[in-house]
Amino acid sequence: MSNTTSTQILLASRPTGWPTEQNFQFRTSELPELAPGQVRVRNEFISVDPYMRGRMNDTRSYVAPYQIGEQITGGAVGRVTESMSDTLPVGTLVTHQHGWSDTVQDTAERFTAVPEIPGVPSSLRLHMMGMTGLTAWVGLTVIAGMKEGDTVFISGAAGAVGTAAGQIARLLGAKRVIGSAGSAEKVALLTEKYGYDAAFNYKDGDVAGQLASLAPEGIDVFFDNVGGEHLEAALENFNDGGRAALCGAISSYNTTEAAPGPRNMANLITRGLKLQGFTLANYLQHSGEFAERMGQWFTDGQIAYDETIVDGIENTVHAFIAMMQGENTGKMLVRI
CATH class of the missing domain: 3.40.50.720 (NAD(P)-binding Rossmann-like Domain)
Incomplete structure (x- = not known):
């Protein structure tokens, strides 16, 4: 075995009205050895977003609802710590949609390598320079x-x-x-x-x-x-x-x-x-044009941003509820 553990946050029950800590549970498990083509990623930041609240309801939406007992998925950015893939060597900065966990392991195709820009923190890949x-x-x-x-x-x-x-x-x-x-x-x-x-x-x-x-x-x-x-x-x-x-x-x-x-x-x-x-x-085909324009605006010093950062995987649910109550300025993030 790898002796590497991963802590994940699962949906324990569906909220009625405002979500509470009791609607979630933590699970820590030991990860298996990497299989060929897989990588292991230590997250640096994970995202908490308003749309996640809708996915906690068992109703029709544009994406399937979270299932009871399953991990809350969503945006995260991290770095490859172990690799059995030629495309994502150790040290590569990646984004992914595995969501609320501290360490992730999967095939390389489930991660996207992103370039590192001097002076630009990796967290921006989850908001101003990312999906937001x-x-x-x-x-x-x-x-x-x-x-x-x-x-x-x-x-x-x-x-x-x-x-x-x-x-x-x-x-x-x-x-x-x-x-x-x-x-x-x-x-x-x-x-x-x-x-x-x-x-x-x-x-x-x-x-x-x-x-x-x-x-x-x-x-x-x-x-x-x-x-x-x-x-x-x-x-x-x-x-x-x-x-x-x-x-x-x-x-x-x-x-x-x-x-x-x-x-x-x-x-x-x-x-x-x-x-x-x-x-x-439905509009990801516009990401190339956006990346070019936003990258130039950043280079020209024309973009400002704020982050509200909560430290620790154990405080993710608190960060999510605080974001829903409007306690954040700019992007709410959890720093692992």
Whole structure:
């Protein structure tokens, strides 16, 4: 045997409403010797993301739900520590979707080697330079068809996708970028660090009214991470021909009853609006263009980012729940 152990976090029961520590369990097992073509990876960072909450429900979605007793899968970045593969030698930095564990072993094909950029921490491969940044890029450019001169509104703007989307919109020539966040501190961060022209605290109430005061000429593009009242506010403030990229609906992920829909859906007809939901798996063909543009923006010093890092595999569930409650700024990560 290899005498190498792996600690994994499993789904113990399906949450009702907000998830708790009791919905998860830890398992530590000894890994077998590597078979030909396999590699062993020690994770450096693992990701906790809002979409994971949806997969804890036994309902139809764009991806199969997590099963009771199985590991929580998702994004992670780590380094090859042992290898029986010519394609991934020891020391290679890789990303993968094995998720919540400290050490992973599988065939080399289940990992993706990523180049190391001087001065850029590996954690960025899980957000600004990874799937999070790509999600923002696809939502703005492919789904919403953002054009130079558009006024763009982004909900959940201080989160991982929101901080990426705001900067990308600005760099693509938006006339005005407006964001919503859940505290005065986050609102200030959006305008002072991330280049938002204006932002507001949705917890102050009247989301539609606050948006109208900051976008007196209306909005052209809405990038939605929240849903609910934010979607209704966007529908109220859209210009004719407005487009929305619906990326998430975190406001309803932990509710036990169906959330009411926007009351102003007729605006879709009268203003000729387009609302389109999307999941990134269907748009990975755009990753090359995104990587080129984002890499250049990083090189030019035009990209800012924040990370909220929790240390230790044993604190992963706490990090996940804290992220769902909005306690993170930028990307929430667990450092192994």
